[in-house]
Amino acid sequence: MFKYKSFALRKISGVGVRYLPFADAASDDVPLSRLLRLSLFQVTVGMALVLMVGTLNRVMIVELRVPATLVGVMLALPLVFAPFRALIGFRSDRFKSALGLRRLPYIFKGTMLQFGGFAIMPFALLVLSGYGEAIDAPRWIGLGSAALAFLLVGAGVHIVQTIGLALATDLVPEEDQPKVVGLMYVMLLVGMIVSAFSYGALLENYTPGRLIQVIQGSAVITVALNFFAMWKQEARNRARAMAQTEPEASFAEAWARLTERRGMIRLLAIIALGTAGFGMADVLLEPFGGQVLMMSIAETTRLTVFLACGSLVGFVMASRWLGAGARPIDMAIYGAMIGIPAFGLIVWSSTLLSVPMLLGGTLLAGFGAGLFGHGTLTATMRSAPREQIGLSLGAWGAVQATSAGLAIAVGGVVRDAIVATEAVGASASTPYTSVFMIEVGLLTLGLLFALPLRGKDAGRSVDDNTAETSYLSAVAERQGTQQPFAGGRTS
Amino acid sequence: MSNDPDKVWPTGLTLREAEEVHSYLIDGTRVFGVIALIAHILVAVSTPWLG
Known part of the structure; x- marks a missing residue:
């Protein structure tokens, strides 16, 4: 009789670990190709951001005729x-994982949410806009499903980015972290640029069918890229899988432990101020160029390109300087110091009506934003003890995403408020320049917060881990990350 | 590998590991199911395909 059991066993053992989704060992040197692959999750994050903030913003208002306020809320x-x-x-x-994983399950769940949101989004939007028979459907179906779709995608993006960055930090030694941060930012930018152009080209001739194809295509690409990115990245950790008895620390305790580190609260405040300072003008630069300097659409698009190019250069230079031993907090300070005159130039360009000056200011602002973003994220990575990397990167993400979102909203509200109160005949530039002045103020405030950190050796002070040795699992964890979860080999 | 009594045939996973892998599969299936259901309902609202 054919021995099914031994046949199956032979087949399965022949498959080996080659086809398993986890790394068989956390090696000390992670090759660049693997980091490059991991950074693909940032491409999907950038794609989702562009689709929601850029493309759908327009499609919902222009093609689907959804009221602008409702679009803003969504x-x-x-x-x-x-x-x-x-x-x-x-x-x-x-x-707690029997498999000894702690990042992959979250990236998987985040990807699922993002996929699910994209999968229902086009239909939700069509129902919301009253397409076909949906005009007779109760209003709450469209509102509820569109809200659900955006919430799912948003939650997915937050989870994937937070945990993906934590996984990247887990993987590399501290001296390589600047390289990883630079890579992550560049890939985010690349994802945003590539998808902005592709969405623009794909939705050139808008039809409801094309909208469904584009958004659901994004869903599939998201799943494909994220799975490819996380494949074989996280090593299984036997020590962590076995340590089921360690005391359960509450979120409040862990948060208190993180924030009592010297300079941590200050760092988060700097991130909030600087992100808001650099981000407030993101959506106002193009209308500013168009309305005040009378630039054509092609020219205002160049503003966004210049901003992105500046950031790209900023990321690359920050990676290089940090790799050569510069301190992250200095990068953030330089970024803010470049950002202040950059927005000054932009304001000044409105009185001189000088397009080259606006372009130069925009390029500088992008460069400053690149330095600042890189410096603060690297500082956050270094400030965290190994077992709190997820929490501290979560804190970075929470502060960064909230302040970026609020800044865009506040920028829009301030502009509209000034437009509404302005007497007829007043200069068209006032609403914009006041927002840019607010940015200068925020950056100055952030700079003032950051300067004291520079005096006392701050780049290092937050990452000396001596205070953590009392903590039970710190040592075990630290060793654990270096040990392979090599089933048979350890026994 | 085979001398560990916790590990079960044929995968060599322990019971807890196997249950964890299974839970991800079940979670994924549930999410897919619910998403598909919602998507079908939404399509039916805008372009009724049930008569």
């Missing part, structure tokens, strides 16, 4: 989840 919904990033990161740090 697009702001994902922001609700931003503060929960800290909680997600914390849960991931403490995740």
Whole structure:
């Protein structure tokens, strides 16, 4: 008789670990190709951001004729989840898994949510806009399903980005972290640029069918890229899988432990101020160029390109300087110091009506934003003890995403408020320049917060881990990350 | 590998590990199911295909 059992056993053991989704060992040197692959999750994050903030913003208002305020509310919904990033990161740090995983399950779930949101989004939008027979359907179906779709995508993006960054931090030694941060930012930018162009080209001739294809195509690409990105990245950790008896720390305790580190609260405040300072003008630059400097659409698009190019250069230079031994907090300070005159130039360009000056200011602002973003994220990564990486990156994400979102909203509101109160005949530039002046103020405030950190050796002070040795699992965890979860080999 | 009594045939996973893998599969299936259901309802609202 044919021996099914031994046949199956032979087949399965022949498959080996080659086809398993986890790494068989956390090696000390992670090759660049693997980091490059991991950074693909940032491409999907960028794709989702562009689709929601850029493309759908327009499609919903122009093609689907949804009221602008409703669109604004829908697009702001994902922001609700931003503060929960800290909680997600914390849960991931403490995740109980028999497999010894703690990042992959979260990236998987986040990807599922993002996919699910994209999968129902086009139909939700069509129902919301009253397409076909949906005009007779009760209003709450469209509202509820569109809100659900945006919430799902938003939650997915928050989870994937937080845990993906935590996984990247887990993988590399501290001296390589600047490289990883640079890579992550560049890939986010690449994802945003590529998808902005592709969405523009794909939706050139809008039809409802094309909308469904594009959004659901994004869903499939998201799943494909994220699965490819996380494949074989996280090593299984036997020590963590076995340590089921360790005391359960509450979120409040863990948060208190994180924030009592010297400079942590200050760092988060700097991130909030600087992100808001750099981000407030993101959506106002193009209308500013168009209305005040009378630039054509092609020219205002160049503003966004210049901003992105500046950031790209900023990320690359920050990676290089940090790799050469510069301190992250200095990068953030330089970024803010470049940002202040950059927005000054932009304001000044409105009185001189000088397009080259606006372009130069925009390029500088992008460069400053790149330095600042890189410096603060690297500082956050270094400030966290190994077992709290998820929590501290969650805190970074929560602060960063919330303040970026609020800044865009506040910028729009301030502009509209000034437009509404302005007497007829007043200069068209006032609403914009006042927003840019607010940005200068925020950056100055952030700079003032950051300067004291520079005096006392702050780049290092937050990452000396001596205070943590009392903590039970710190040592076990630290060793654990270096040990392979090599089933038979350890026994 | 085979001398560990916790590990079960044929995968070599322990029972808890196997249950965890299974839970991800079940979660994924549930999410897919609910999403598909919602998507079908929404399509039916805008372009009724049930008569």
